[in-house]
Amino acid sequence: MAVFNLNINGKQQQVDVDPSTPMLWVLRDHLDLVGTKFGCGIAQCGACTILVNGVATRSCITFVDSVGDKEITTIEGLSENGDHPLQKAWIEEDVPQCGYCQSGQIMNAAGLLNANPAPSDEEIETAMHGNICRCGTYTRIKKAIKTASNS
Amino acid sequence: MATVKTKLNRRSFIRSSALAGGGLLLTFSWLAPACTTDSPKELTMPDNWYELNGFLKIGNNGAVTIMSPNPEIGQNVKTSMPMIVADELDVDWKFVMVEQAPLNTDIFTRQLAGGSQSIRQGWNGLRMAGATARRMLREAAAHEWKVPVDEITTEAGVLYHKSSGKEAGYGEMAAAAAELTVPEEVELKDIKDFTIIGTSRKNVDGQKIVTGQRLFGLDYKAEGMLIAMIEHPPAFGMKLKSFDATEAKAMPGIKDVFAIKTYEDDYQMQWSDVTSFTELVAVVGNSTWEVMNAKLMLNVEWEPISENNSQGVPTGFENTSDHYKKMAEAAAKAGREQRRDGNPEEAFKNAAKVIERTYTAPFQAHNPMEPMNFFADVKDDFALLAGPTQTPEFMEKSVAARLGLPLEKVDVQMTRMGGGFGRRLYGHFMVEAAVISQKVKAPVKLIYSREDDMSYGIYRPAYHALYRAALDADNNLIGFHVRMGGIPESPLHANRFPAGSVDNYLAESFTVDSNISTGAFRAPGSNFNAVAEQSFLDEVAEAAGKDPIQFRLDLLKRAQENPVGSNNDYDAARYAGVLEQVREKSGWDTNSEGKNRGVAAYFCHNSYVANVVDIANKDGKSVIEKVYASIDCGIVVNPDAAVNMTEGSIVDGIGHAMYSGLTFSEGQPEQNNFDMYRMIRHGEAPKEIEVHFVENNIDPTGLGEPPYPPVMGALANALYKANGERYYHQPFVKNSIG
Secondary structure, eight states: OEEEEEEETTEEEEEEEOTTOBHHHIIIIISOOTTSOOSOSSSSSOTTEEEETTEEEEGGGOBGGGTTTOEEEOGGGSOSSSOOHHHHHHHHTTOOSSOTTHHHHHHHHHHHHHHOSSOOHHHHHHHTTTOOOTTOOHHHHHHHHHHHHHO | OEEEESGGGGGGGSOOTHHHHHHHSOOOGGGSOEEOTTOOTTOOOOSOEEEEETTEEEETTSOEEEEEOSOOSSSSHHHHHHHHHHHHHTOOGGGEEEEEOOOOTTTOSOOOOOTTOHHHHHHHHHHHHHHHHHHHHHHHHHHHHTSOGGGEEEETTEEEETTTTEEEEHHHHHHHHHTSOOOSEEEEOOGGGOSSTTSOOOOTTHHHHHTTOSOBGGGOOOTTOEEEEEEOOSSTTEEEEEEEOHHHHTSTTEEEEEEEESSOTTOOOOTTOOOSOOEEEEEEESSHHHHHHHHHTOEEEEEEOOTTOTTOOOOSOOOHHHHHHHHHHHHTSOOEEEEEESOHHHHHHHOSEEEEEEEEEOBBOOOOSSOSEEEEEEOSSOEEEEEOOSOHHHHHHHHHHHHTOOGGGEEEEEOBOSOOTTGGGOOHHHHHHHHHHHHHTSOEEEEOOHHHHHHSOOBBOEEEEEEEEEEOTTOOEEEEEEEEEEESOOOOOTTSTTTTSOSEEEEEEEEOOOSSOBOOOSSTTHHHHHHHHHHHHHHHHHHTTOOHHHHHHHHHHHHHHSOSSSOOOSOHHHHHHHHHHHHHHTTTTTSOTTOEEEEEEEEETTEEEEEEEEEEEETTEEEEEEEEEEEEOSSOSSHHHHHHHHHHHHHHHHHHHHTOOBOEETTEESOOSTTTSOOOOGGGSOSEEEEEEOOOOSOOOOOSSTTSSHHHHHHHHHHHHHHSOOOOBSSSSOSOOO
């Protein structure tokens, strides 16, 4: 076990965990931030996506001892009042079905828009390739990303 | 205006304290009401709630809480079922809050997510609940104002007495209404007077989903809760022999490691119970990561299951190659005859042309994005369970029987589910969680890893179909023969189209035994029938030199005007209706030039769906440019959500037909995570989907499953146009991560 000081959603947080613990479980089990979802544990589904210094990152393979003082953003910290352009667009397009993968989809899209504020359809498809939606809401996700990108 | 007796559903109208007991004990935020997205910010909780019946309560300030009785699995019932109540109650949707109802079969009926039946079977009860409360509010106002109740009208949550100019919000009359006797009969609205049903309303949990709030079973938390995981046999046909937990127990954060028996040998299984792996090793600890690591340190020995085991499970380790061989062998012989019309043997003997094709499909894992999990807190005299289940009522019985507790001492709470697709009909994980909690005497959340989830599946069975068609010299379809089976069940629906449209018809089924656990998977049976049958009909139409839509319509015309046999289980006019609509909307007759188009139509779960798929060849790749869907599911409650469900089904159908399959080697699933099991991804979805509903006033039927099967057939037929190849075996693209 070791103590880590983390910068999460703009707040300093301290956890005492095994250094090999993935950020996914640090967030969910130790900091009670359950918006980041467990899907596969091997970075193949994208449900656990968070931002590390603004870059979309799979938290299930990001170990706590690799994070240092980098800025971590989770779905809970994407906006103060749940009104980030992507969150608003997701509501506008009524994207979710079961909803489980959607925080990962939104965080991955946030990473995309940070790097490329006006992505083309192809760029969206490529950037979102790693995020599975089992309900098949891909066409709405694409629409919502474009709506957010235009706002 | 229809008047209906409330008696039928009398139990629902007992003003039960169970609602308070079930609803208010809960402290977890997902059970807090979800406000509709257009609720004003100032919508505040009232000082008092008045329960008018088990489905709804009205606050003194006019706020309305409507209970959503059924499990929410992504099919939108948590929004659409309360919409039905709200419409008959005649309130403004802005002032509605929705709560997930507790499991209470005294109040609610069929609290189950399956068979696309929630709206269809809930329709009358939900309407009646709203209409009954509205009637009681009108009676309260009539009494207060001393006028006849017939003179009281309502609009958007306000009661009016037009001639005297009196008016009052529902909130003002709720206390008095709650004291009234429940009426014997109530009037339902005319369909034309609906103000909420048929209008698009956004997902009531939408804001919680996009802000990552606690909603799902995996998010459940309780004071002192431990985390548990299980180790199950690596192969079907194996069971636990022995284990050494010394190293695992010594790992940090681990409380205990022990074997559990999910079901005792003399346990009477019900349909939602599963027999594959009844002895497991459980690892219990403080946190998920610690438990995952300890699980790796287990030393477990497995052995083959014994002959004559108590549950009658076949022995042996199975292989995919043998599966296909066994099905082909079975299909080479006559099967169990399920329907016969005319003289099919004679028709085939006299045919000018006989077309014969074989189709197969693999086992498939459901793979909902939220892996199986459940919370259990088992005490000596009471058990609380909470989590994602499609069958809370059935599994409450299983848990009670296994723990030896009376049913009323087991409480099952429903969280939102991260998908299910049939997988969560089978709740062995609830029993496992309960047994583990009982053993460690603490609240426990059982979590499956993705590998556990995919390798301990209740899979879609593997299927095989032989189709034969006989054409006469004028290319009329004079004989049709299907022989269809699977491991371990046949998907055959002998009385569905084209039965009823062909004079000489024979349908046979066969089955092959297996110890691999299988169960319902979105549109069971239909999810194979549609692709096989609709691909086959496409070839038959081509052989007959006919347009594939007109060919089907001609057969349906025959089934409508002069049906063969008397027990055809579809409505040929509605079937033809969706084909005609998709022909028009896709411009089939006017705009097909240069397009690679395929069509299919299918009926299942009481609804009719037709698709046209357009494929373009770009840079050596087939791209799905557009999919059209035409649907007849009766009245559409929440149109945009219904479109969403259809779009998702289309993507899901294309994905499973193209990419997904599970294979076995020596009883062991060869894929156990998304690096090996291919799922459809963003870029593989159609570029555009256009959905149309046939407008009618028929009571709503199902939508969760019907739009899933036919698109696979339309896809196969469009691919043939695009590249000249017919697709007989799923997945169409052999497994390789692309």
